[in-house]
Amino acid sequence: MDTHAALYQQGKARLDMLRQLKARTPHSLENKMMENEITRRDFMKWSASVTAMLALPLPFSSLVAEAAELADRVPLIWLHMAECTGCSESLIRTDTPNLDSLIFDHVSLEYHETLMAASGWQAEENLEHAMEAYKGRYLLAVEGAIPTANNGSFLTVGCKGHTGLEIIKHAAEGAAAIISVGTCAAFGGVQAAHPNPTEAKGVHEVIDKTVINLGGCPPSEKNIVGTLMYYIMFGKLPALDMFNRPKWAYGARVHDNCERRGRFDAGEFVEEFGDQGAKDGYCLYKLGCKGPYSYNNCPTERFNHHTSWPVLAGHGCIGCSEPNFWDDMADFEKPLGRQLLHGVDATADTVGAVILGATAVGIGAHAVASIFAKPLEE
Amino acid sequence: MSHSATHTRTLIFSPAIRIFHWFRALSILILVITGFYISWPFLVAPESNDVQVQSYIRFAHLVFGFLLTAVTLVRFYLFFFGKSDIERRSIQDVLSVKSWLVQLRSYLWSGHLHKAGVYGPLQFVTYAAISFAALFICITGLVLYANVYHLGMGGMMWEPAAWITAQMGGLAEVRIWHHYLTWVFIIFTVIHVYMAVWSGIRFKHNSVDSIVSGYDYHKK
Numbered sequence A: 001m002d003t004h005a006a007l008y009q010q011g012k013a014r015l016d017m018l019r020q021l022k023a024r025t026p027h028s029l030e031n032k033m034m035e036n037e038i039t040r041r042d043f044m045k046w047s048a049s050v051t052a053m054l055a056l057p058l059p060f061s062s063l064v065a066e067a068a069e070l071a072d073r074v075p076l077i078w079l080h081m082a083e084c085t086g087c088s089e090s091l092i093r094t095d096t097p098n099l100d101s102l103i104f105d106h107v108s109l110e111y112h113e114t115l116m117a118a119s120g121w122q123a124e125e126n127l128e129h130a131m132e133a134y135k136g137r138y139l140l141a142v143e144g145a146i147p148t149a150n151n152g153s154f155l156t157v158g159c160k161g162h163t164g165l166e167i168i169k170h171a172a173e174g175a176a177a178i179i180s181v182g183t184c185a186a187f188g189g190v191q192a193a194h195p196n197p198t199e200a201k202g203v204h205e206v207i208d209k210t211v212i213n214l215g216g217c218p219p220s221e222k223n224i225v226g227t228l229m230y231y232i233m234f235g236k237l238p239a240l241d242m243f244n245r246p247k248w249a250y251g252a253r254v255h256d257n258c259e260r261r262g263r264f265d266a267g268e269f270v271e272e273f274g275d276q277g278a279k280d281g282y283c284l285y286k287l288g289c290k291g292p293y294s295y296n297n298c299p300t301e302r303f304n305h306h307t308s309w310p311v312l313a314g315h316g317c318i319g320c321s322e323p324n325f326w327d328d329m330a331d332f333e334k335p336l337g338r339q340l341l342h343g344v345d346a347t348a349d350t351v352g353a354v355i356l357g358a359t360a361v362g363i364g365a366h367a368v369a370s371i372f373a374k375p376l377e378e
Numbered sequence B: 001m002s003h004s005a006t007h008t009r010t011l012i013f014s015p016a017i018r019i020f021h022w023f024r025a026l027s028i029l030i031l032v033i034t035g036f037y038i039s040w041p042f043l044v045a046p047e048s049n050d051v052q053v054q055s056y057i058r059f060a061h062l063v064f065g066f067l068l069t070a071v072t073l074v075r076f077y078l079f080f081f082g083k084s085d086i087e088r089r090s091i092q093d094v095l096s097v098k099s100w101l102v103q104l105r106s107y108l109w110s111g112h113l114h115k116a117g118v119y120g121p122l123q124f125v126t127y128a129a130i131s132f133a134a135l136f137i138c139i140t141g142l143v144l145y146a147n148v149y150h151l152g153m154g155g156m157m158w159e160p161a162a163w164i165t166a167q168m169g170g171l172a173e174v175r176i177w178h179h180y181l182t183w184v185f186i187i188f189t190v191i192h193v194y195m196a197v198w199s200g201i202r203f204k205h206n207s208v209d210s211i212v213s214g215y216d217y218h219k220k
Helices: A003-020 A029-035 A040-053 A058-069 A086-092 A099-106 A120-133 A164-173 A183-187 A221-234 A261-266 A344-372 B015-039 B053-081 B090-094 B097-107 B121-146 B152-156 B158-168 B171-202 B207-212
Strands: A075-080 A108-112 A138-143 A175-181 A211-214 B007-011 B215-219
Touching: A003 A058, A003 A221, A029 A040, A029 A058, A029 A099, A040 A058, A040 A099, A040 A221, A058 A099, A058 A221, A075 A120, A075 A164, A086 A099, A086 A221, A099 A221, A108 A120, A138 A164, A138 A183, A164 A175, A175 A183, A175 A221, A183 A211, A211 A221, A261 B053, B015 B053, B015 B171, B015 B207, B053 B121, B090 B097, B090 B121, B097 B121, B121 B152, B121 B158, B121 B171, B152 B158, B158 B171, B171 B207, B207 B215
Parallel strands: A075 A108, A075 A138, A138 A175, A175 A211
Antiparallel strands: B007 B215
């Protein structure tokens, strides 16, 4: 049996097992699609495109469709840490609910602070109940960084005042798999940018389990849903890259698949926003595009129902899915080789210190030399 | 009619050392120029985009990058296993405090430079440092290269390159170290040329000539 056939059998067995479990709501995905006027045909097209995105052969698309329908069998706990909720927003806030947002609605979401009706003690109870009832088999998704300074006291959540650090450690214990959604959860994000007073860290740095990192500020809805689908289908983690990001999404640089790559190779660069080159779609490298250093599938998957993505809209990539991107990729509108060391004045200060320091050394050396130097007539 | 020679000559640098020195110099020169283009594409776009300007410059950068990598490896090998021990002897001087003082004083126009090998201690340490800088810039270059070409050698380097990228904190870090290290070579080259000429004048020997012809000349 080749690897794909074996994987197919594995997925099949897993979905048969899930089918035995109780559905969370009587509402099937089919009903939900009907309510939103999504046809069966649209659904099959969606399944095929998710299959392709996950780099699986086409026969798997029936498996993807099945997994989508069974998504309500996999309990999902979604925690919010130090973050802006932008990752959730990017997934749920669509003017016409498409299949991605529908799957997110359909998945057995046991706890999600933004979406749930409960609040206060009741919310806390829901979380505790979910973690107890589904111990060892829930999927844990985390949004936001974990502040660790002062024993994590820079972030407390809920009526019991637990720190984010406590909650994440507790929740991670009983999780079957952990997904860091967005750059903050994955690498610390803006909270962890210099000087990082709260010592915010990515989830994987505070717990000792494998965490799937979905970098991006926000990550595209495709990458979130694709990871969910993969886990539902196979019950295990996909192949991961050097920073534990799924290879099917983060296997190539933005630069590798960019529609403006030909302009780059030809040496055609936009010199300033709004010039003729910009109108002709030239490469944005000289305006600071960080696509060459960023692994993501933005050029192929795009955002908002495949509508657009930053470079198509005329601004360079800022490398938001990379570790430490706020510090490493700044200035966002200058290439790396032209970045200032710090701010303008601080950079001038550093340069000044080097020049004056070198001068002091030079004067010192000359003074010492003139003590030792032999007189001219010798 | 016969002339008696006024100078004697001694062989300092073997042909291998000289050839690799100039290969290295050539590759550094071309890598710096093409590297600055890659960092900030300063050429105006051609009339037709059939002319792949960036691609050709990248091609030159990659080819000379491989040359520099090869020379760096060969020079590490030659240092340890070359027939002549003229370079290795300098380690004695590096370990001697007296030699350091003698060399530093001689650089301050006081006294002569006496050394066991071909290099003074400060010179030796500088060359060792630049050799390791070359190693580091070659490694970061190869990591960046593994992202440029995914088949053949580039493909074979992918796994170690990904590991190094993770250790350095991302491809942007790799890139910026590669960029800063360029400046180490530029500053080194200026000081190196100055010191070669200066020490030839100051100590009346042919230091620049010896890296071309291999010989140093002394008056009889």
